[in-house]
Amino acid sequence: MIRLNFSDKLPLEEVLSKSKSLGRNSKIILPEAENFLIQSENFLALSILLKDFQEKIDLVYIDPPFNTQQDFFISGGRANSISAVKESPAYSDKMPLEKFLAFLWERLIIIHALLSERGSLYFHIDSKTGHYAKIILDEIFGPENFKNDIARIKSNPKNFFRSAWGNQKDMILFYAKDSRKNIWKDIKAPLNEDEIAKKFPKVDSEGRRYTTVPLHAPGVTRSGATSRPWRNIPVPAGRHWRTDPAEFDRLDSEGKIEWSSTGNPRRKKFFDEHPGKKIQDVWTFKDPLFPTYPTEKNHDMLKLIIAQSSLKESIFLDCFAGSGASLICADELGRRWIGVDQSDAAIEVIKKNLSGKYSFVSIKS
Ligand SMILES: C[S@@+](CC[C@H](N)C(=O)[O-])C[C@H]1O[C@@H](n2cnc3c(N)ncnc32)[C@H](O)[C@@H]1O
Structure with missing residues (x-):
């Protein structure tokens, strides 16, 4: 196991027992509400x-x-981060790197303990510290439970003065508590106009877009229905029928086989039956131009994460809630949620932004 060493790194078991005794000694009783926002x-x-x-x-x-x-x-x-009139501080983001890593380490250990066996973590970070975080997360979750490093295009191209490439992306590290069990709804993305025109170039008499594919596939089967002629048509050399030809009779009766002028049959595949395409690990979700809180994240991105990796009855947690963007998205998708932030400015914005029902708990020290 590869481990990252940094000062202030407590052993994992010590962090857990420190957290458990902190929890035990706290007088706070959480409400029996569906959703709650904690200022702490x-x-x-x-x-x-x-x-x-x-x-x-x-x-x-x-x-x-x-x-x-x-x-x-x-x-x-x-x-904003830079402001002439600095009216209201939202949060400060200045720590020596080693302290920052210890800060993440301790919170990620408790998050891991909170996750159910079908649970997932999406950890949003940038490339200055994200690669250290990957090693920390591998230690806590196990490298076998690492799923993706999603490159998120966050902004339009920037015209930096510094001698480096423009920076348009940050990263989201996706881990499962157990990579064989995590909730995965397999949400697909719709094809764009170009892809539709390329993949489904033909249009039938009812205006449905379609393409055709051969009824056979490479490889020979020695026995069984997929090697026998269908309607006196032999299987081409070195190939086999994709399915039992009895199925072709059914498809033909439903108008799903196209016959060429030379009598060659091909299977019709319709665009309106296409499930959509697999979503890849490069996302373009630009953040709001006029955020209600600094670093407010794109709501469509948050909704995709929540819809993909949770169920209706799931509980969703964001303990760096900021503007409450993820809580609003969880609420809109009908998930139970728990939000935490320590900043007065964040809590004020969250309360303004959230319209759903929730209980508020303040644990300000
Ligand atoms: C990058 S912002 C989150 C922005 C949020 N994702 C959004 O879309 O609006 C980080 C937030 O973490 C909060 N925060 C930082 N350290 C914290 C801590 N130790 N406990 C609670 N909240 C903390 C800050 O107040 C800030 O609101």
Whole structure:
């Protein structure tokens, strides 16, 4: 096992027992509500949650500070990092790297303990610290439970003055608690106009777009129906029928076989029956141009994550909730959710943004 060493790194068991005793000693009783928003430092909040929610959370999305060495403000109602009139601090993102890694390490250990056996973590980070986080996550989750490093195109091209390539992406590390059991709805993406025209070039008399494919596939079968002639048509040399030819009779009676002028049959595949395409690991989801809170993330991206990796009855957690974008998306998709943030500015924005029902708990030290 490859491990990352950094100062302040407590042994994993010590972090867990520190968290359990923090939770035990806390007087806070969580409400029996469907959804709740907690204003708290999140190691404490996660420790309290551990009492009731150990292995009960199906999905965690977190977007912690990326250790950008900046302070973030909300000024004149607009979220920004650099502001002439620094009215209201949102959060500070300045830690020595080793402290930052210890901060992530401790919270990720508790998140792992909260995840159910079918659960997943989506960890949003940038490439300055993301590669350290990958090694930390491998240690906590096991490298076999790493699923994807999603490259997320976050903005339009930037005209940097520094002597480096423009930076348009950040990363989302996707881990399962157990990679054989994680919830996966296999959501597909629709084809675009070009892909539809290329993949389905023909149009039938009813205006349905389609293409045709051979009825046979490479390889010889020595016995059985897939090697016998169909309607006196022999299987081409070196090939076999894709299915029992009895099935071809059914497809033909439904108008799903196209016959060429020379009597060559091919299977029709219709665009309106196409399930869509597999979603790949490069995503373009640009963040709002006028965010309600600094670093507010794209809602369509959050909805995709939640719809893909949770069920209606799942509990969703974001313990770096910021604007509450992920909580709003979970709410809209009918998931139970728990949100945590320590910042007054964040809590104010979340309360403004959230219209669904929830209970609020404040654990300010
Ligand atoms: C990058 S922002 C999250 C933005 C959010 N994903 C959105 O779409 O709006 C990080 C958030 O983590 C919060 N935060 C940082 N450290 C925290 C801690 N130890 N406990 C609770 N919240 C924390 C900050 O207040 C900030 O709101």
